[in-house]
Amino acid sequence: MTVPTAHAILASVEAKGVFVARHRVAVVVLGGTFVLDLAVAVQAFGPRPSVFSKIRDEPEPPYDVFVCGAALTPTSLGFTIGDLRPVEWIVDADTVVIPGLEAPWAPQNPAVVEAVAKPCSTGARLVSLCAGAFVLGQAEVLDGRRVTTHWALAEEFREACPRAHLVEHALYVEDGQILSSGGMLAAADLCMYLLGQDHGQSYANDVSRVLISPPHRTGGQAQYAKAAHRPATGSLVPVLNWLTDHLAEPLTLEDVAARTHMSPRTLVRRFRLETGESMSGWIARRRVERAWALLEDSDLSVTKVAYAAGFGSTESLRRHFLVHIGTSPRSYRKAFRPRNSTLAARQVPARGPAFLSGDR
Incomplete structure (x- = not known):
């Protein structure tokens, strides 16, 4: 049995002459709100740009969108937003969206925090x-x-919200x-997901066509994360x-233990104590980091990258990449080293009209 989308139900009810309030x-x-997050949310749920009419006939937007907050609120880029709906409007919303912000661990406006909490009890x-x-x-x-x-705020989030279960790289x-997205442009991924849930995947796909953005991306934040460079400390630094x-x-x-003049058992214990992980896990993670650097910065084939990073085979590299990064080495290279587009840009002639007229 096909379940009708919210859009289809709304159209059917309105056709019968019954007034239905739009989703608020x-x-x-x-x-310190991130302007990009704010813009993504308003663009995703607000009125469509005129070009949308070339893709889909939509007489009215499916949502009523209100940007709410205290008057004259400074953004992350330094300018101030003054045209805001009162904080009280948050309480009656069907969906409440909180964009990212600078220093999010700092205590926020109590009136806004209280208003955000209230809709949860009503099922918003x-x-x-x-x-x-x-x-x-x-x-x-x-x-x-x-x-x-x-992903870069995982440590701060665990400290600030210890009773939440953080899915770090989603x-x-x-x-x-409760729905949440990862860093910055992952906001678009979540908003497209919500549009698909509310009005069907076809609708979300059409919005993504206007945005020139995929309605769904594979992988997670791990493919964008970069290891923090922290100086090693402790007796194992030389090792x-x-x-x-x-x-x-x-x-x-056994080989590393012999080199350090320790028994394997002692090395295992010391390694866990000083690094917080097993030696094999530490080595695997460093090899993945070496591999992603080579995939970004070198012309080595994926097979040569696998051996240069110490994996011994492309299958071993692929397996570890999927575990740590959430995507394959080849997909990662396509995303972070788009050689085809770079080559195409280099091949654009400096004197286009002369080239077209035959001057080669």
Whole structure:
């Protein structure tokens, strides 16, 4: 049995002459709100640009969108937004969207935080974009919930919201009425998902055609994350440095233990104590980091990258890449080293008209 979309149900009811209020979306603006997140939310749920009529006939937008917050709120880019609906409008919204913001761990406007929490008790949908998840944490609606945020804020989020279950590298996460997206442009992924849930995948696909953006991306934030460079400390620093310099070689526990003049058992214990992970896990992660650097910066084939990083085979590289990055090495290279487009740009003639007229 085919389940009708919300759009189809609304059209049917309106055809019978029954008034139906449109879905109300409140987009919350706090001090330091990321302008990009705000724009994505308003563009996704607000009125469509005129070019949309070439794709789909839509007499009225399916949502009423209100940008809410305290008057004269500064954004992340320094300018101030003054034309805002009152904070009280948040309480009656069907969907509340909280864009990311600078210093999200800092205490936010209490009136706004209280207004964000109230719709949760009435079954409204709460949506955080990027660091907006911190605001949901302050509203105390994340206890026991699965949630994500920008990958680079994972440590701060765990400290600020210890009772939430962070899905660190997801593009977006849905847990009942709470939905959250990862960093920055993952907001578009979540908004397209919501449009598909509300009005059918075909509708979301048409909106994505206007945005020139895929309605769904594979993988997660892990393919965009970059390891923080933290200086090693502790007695194992010389060992860690040596391992980093010899990643391309076979590295067994017994060989490394012999080199450090420790028993394998002692090395295992010391490694876990000083790094927080096993030696094999540490080596695998460093090899993945070496591989992604080579995929971005070198012309080596995927097979040569696998051996240069110490995996020994393309299958081993692929397996570890899927675990740590969430995508394949080839897909990663296409995303972060688009050689075809670069080559095409280089081949554009400097004197186009002369070239077309035959001057070669």
